[in-house]
Amino acid sequence: MKILMPIGGALDHENPHIMREFVERSGGAQARIVILPQASALAETGSHYVHQCLSLGAGQVISLEFRQRHAADTTENLDAIEEASGIFFTGGAQMRITQLIGGTRLADALYRAYLRGCVIAGTSAGASVLSKTMIAYGKSGPTPRERIVQCSPGLGFTDRFVFDQHFRQRDRWGRLIYVVCTHPGVLGIGIDEDTAAIIEDEQHIRVYGKGAVTILDGRTISESNVAEVEAGRPVAVGHLTAHVLTAGCTYDCVNGNAHITVVPSLSDE
Amino acid sequence: MKILMPIGGALDHENPHIMREFVERSGGAQARIVILPQASALAETGSHYVHQCLSLGAGQVISLEFRQRHAADTTENLDAIEEASGIFFTGGAQMRITQLIGGTRLADALYRAYLRGCVIAGTSAGASVLSKTMIAYGKSGPTPRERIVQCSPGLGFTDRFVFDQHFRQRDRWGRLIYVVCTHPGVLGIGIDEDTAAIIEDEQHIRVYGKGAVTILDGRTISESNVAEVEAGRPVAVGHLTAHVLTAGCTYDCVNGNAHITVVPSLSDE
Numbered sequence: 001m002k003i004l005m006p007i008g009g010a011l012d013h014e015n016p017h018i019m020r021e022f023v024e025r026s027g028g029a030q031a032r033i034v035i036l037p038q039a040s041a042l043a044e045t046g047s048h049y050v051h052q053c054l055s056l057g058a059g060q061v062i063s064l065e066f067r068q069r070h071a072a073d074t075t076e077n078l079d080a081i082e083e084a085s086g087i088f089f090t091g092g093a094q095m096r097i098t099q100l101i102g103g104t105r106l107a108d109a110l111y112r113a114y115l116r117g118c119v120i121a122g123t124s125a126g127a128s129v130l131s132k133t134m135i136a137y138g139k140s141g142p143t144p145r146e147r148i149v150q151c152s153p154g155l156g157f158t159d160r161f162v163f164d165q166h167f168r169q170r171d172r173w174g175r176l177i178y179v180v181c182t183h184p185g186v187l188g189i190g191i192d193e194d195t196a197a198i199i200e201d202e203q204h205i206r207v208y209g210k211g212a213v214t215i216l217d218g219r220t221i222s223e224s225n226v227a228e229v230e231a232g233r234p235v236a237v238g239h240l241t242a243h244v245l246t247a248g249c250t251y252d253c254v255n256g257n258a259h260i261t262v263v264p265s266l267s268d269e
Numbered sequence: 270m271k272i273l274m275p276i277g278g279a280l281d282h283e284n285p286h287i288m289r290e291f292v293e294r295s296g297g298a299q300a301r302i303v304i305l306p307q308a309s310a311l312a313e314t315g316s317h318y319v320h321q322c323l324s325l326g327a328g329q330v331i332s333l334e335f336r337q338r339h340a341a342d343t344t345e346n347l348d349a350i351e352e353a354s355g356i357f358f359t360g361g362a363q364m365r366i367t368q369l370i371g372g373t374r375l376a377d378a379l380y381r382a383y384l385r386g387c388v389i390a391g392t393s394a395g396a397s398v399l400s401k402t403m404i405a406y407g408k409s410g411p412t413p414r415e416r417i418v419q420c421s422p423g424l425g426f427t428d429r430f431v432f433d434q435h436f437r438q439r440d441r442w443g444r445l446i447y448v449v450c451t452h453p454g455v456l457g458i459g460i461d462e463d464t465a466a467i468i469e470d471e472q473h474i475r476v477y478g479k480g481a482v483t484i485l486d487g488r489t490i491s492e493s494n495v496a497e498v499e500a501g502r503p504v505a506v507g508h509l510t511a512h513v514l515t516a517g518c519t520y521d522c523v524n525g526n527a528h529i530t531v532v533p534s535l536s537d538e
Contacts, residue, residue: 069453069490095451095496103454103488133402133422136451151420153402153452159425182364182405183422184338185372219372221338227364 001117004157004199008165008191008211009091009124016052018196018209023056025198026086026119034084035063038100039092039125049088058086072104081109086119089126095136097129098155107155114157124165127191132159135179140171144178144226144235151179160202160253164190167214176216181226181237184218187253195247205251215251217241270386273426273468277434277460277480278360278393285321287465287478292325294467295355295388303353304332307369308361308394318357327355341373350378355388358395364405366398367424376424383426393434396460401428404448409440413447413495413504420448429471429522433459436483445485450495450506453487456522464516474520484520486510 003025011018026033033053037046046063053061064077081087087110089097101107114120120130128134134154141148151162164176167190180188191197192211199205207213217240224237243260245251252259272294280287295302302322306315315332322330333346350356356379358366370376383389389399397403403423410417420431433445436459449457460466461480468474476482486509493506512529514520521528 068492093496098452099450099490099493099495102452103490107454132425132428133420147419150416151402151422152448153420153428153431153455155452156401156428159401159422159428162422179421181368183367183371183424185376186422221368221372223337224368226368227362 002114002201003117003119004130005119005121005196006127006130006163006165006189006191006199007121007123007196008127008167008193010166010169010193011123012194012210013052016056018194019052020056021196021208022086022088022119022121023053023058026058028057029059031058031060031085032083033058033061033086033088034080035061035088035090036097037063037065037090038067038097039094040090041092045090045092049090067100069100069104072101072106077106078109081106081113084113084118086121087113089122089129091124091126094125094128094134095152097125098134098153101155102153110155111157120157127163127165129155130157131162132156133162133186135162135164135175138175141174142171143174144181144237145174146229146232146235148178149175158202159186161187161189161199164188166193168192168211176214177237177240178226178235180216180218180240181221181224181235184221186218188216188218190214190216203253207245207247207249209247213245215243215245217243271383271470272386272388273399274388274390274465275396275399275432275434275458275460275468276390276392276465277396277436277462279435279438279462280392281463281479282321285325287463288321289325290465290477291355291357291388291390292322292327295327297326298328300327300329300354301352302327302330302355302357303349304330304357304359305366306332306334306359307336307366308363309359310361314359314361318359336369338369338373341370341375346375347378350375350382353382353387355390356382358391358398360393360395363394363397363403363423364421366394367403367422370424371422379424380426389426396432396434398424399426400431401425402431402455404431404433404444407444410443411440412443413450413506414443415498415501415504418444418447427471428455430456430458430468433457435462437461437480445483446506446509447495447504449485449487449509450490450493450504453490455487457485457487459483459485472522476514476516476518478516482514484512484514486512
């Protein structure tokens with residue numbers, strides 16, 4: 001099974017329930033986990049996650065610390081990805097990941113790892129890069145507006161979704177609606193902090209964590225003026241479908257029909 | 270063989286050499302061509318191309334004239350795409366295409382048509398939509414700058430390339446360089462007016478027409494500050510590879526190694 005695990009940032013390090021789920025899905029004591037800290041400007045980010053995953057029982061964990069394109073494609077790095085059962089992209093700035101790794105042999109190896117069932121997780125910037133077109137940066141606010149969001153090519157494990165993170169905390173409804181209006185075939189997935197959307201085979205989504213996952217399905221849009229609106233003006237859209245799902249809820253998207261299971265509020269604490 | 274045919278806009282209607290190539294590659298007298306005029310705000314765009322393709326010897330040509338999402342998925346439209354040997358997206362505004370067709374069953378049918386060998390052509394806006402991440406709009410100028418370009422999800426036949434059009438005429442080096450810096454695995458294809466890049470199996474590119482096709486290969490980039498630069502400032506980049514290819518030149522991209530054939534200038538007139 002192919003598994004993507006985008007996380008909304010601001011992981012709770014006191015109660016690392018999301019990272020525990022990642023370690024368990026990667027194989028627990030048998031896990032071979034690779035951390036990719038390139039999004040972060042801090043030198044210690046990689047080793048922080050290495051220690052955390054080890055403390056949560058992961059068998060092997062390494063961080064690939066390169067910060068130059070020419071250092072991406074070493075035999076050591078490529079072998080680590082080939083053997084990984086779980087890969088984790090840290091937070092920071094998403095374009096640091098794509099400009100360093102995009103177009104390398106390592107990028108090809110990462111995609112092969114995804115296809116063979118290696119869990120591909122990422123938090124904040126690390127969640128954004130998982131899609132073919134990613135939100136690179138943008139503005140906050142509830143209303144979709146022209147130029148509210150800047151997209152660029154993501155690392156690209158899937159073209160079914162576009163991910164936004166810190167969703168409720170940074171007030172990002174407007175920018176995610178905008179992207180879905182531009183292409184209603186792309187499901188918008190807005191993920192709150194310390195929350196994960198676990199996506200199996202690009203089809204079945206399970207919500208995990210403290211906050212909500214907001215799913216914007218544009219396939220029902222009757223019309224919008226997104227192609228015409230200019231100069232920062234608000235965008236009009238009709239019949240956008242939105243789901244706000246909390247821990248334990250699931251979303252199934254088969255042949256364009258969504259099946260939602262909403263469960264009562266759960267406490268992880 | 271899968272064939273994409275992005276065209277740089279401003280087709281010469283006196284000497285329709287590009288459209289003739291499209292009709293011939295679609296099967297000539299046996300061709301079943303479908304025009305998709307949704308990018309255009311002009312009611313007569315579809316019928317113009319229908320008449321032109323018929324005058325160039327195409328067997329059957331129709332234009333699908335819907336302008337509402339709910340009108341995309343008629344049996345008539347879906348059957349036309351299933352039977353098409355050539356599909357042509359007209360110019361206009363690329364987001365009109367993606368917001369109308371993205372997420373419809375017609376979009377799925379278009380992708381299946383591409384996979385079975387139907388020629389997928391588009392001019393100007395119609396060229397932009399061919400990629401997974403597309404340039405939606407932007408500014409002119411030779412220097413890549415933060416916010417010079419706005420991307421959004423394209424109709425998405427390929428994630429290997431991003432296409433820009435009216436390339437030399439509208440001075441678009443800066444914005445195409447910017448996109449390639451953000452993800453150096455995406456080949457930037459800048460197409461001049463009345464010029465086509467014919468792409469076979471996402472690998473072999475042949476240039477056809479009056480102008481040039483500019484290919485920006487970011488895989489050689491040593492470093493850039495695209496992830497750090499702010500507020501409209503210029504982006505620095507080292508070791509970007511550029512090719513400027515004219516009619517008859519070919520570009521082969523196998524396993525990351527480009528093979529270029531440059532031929533002496535040809536005249537189409």
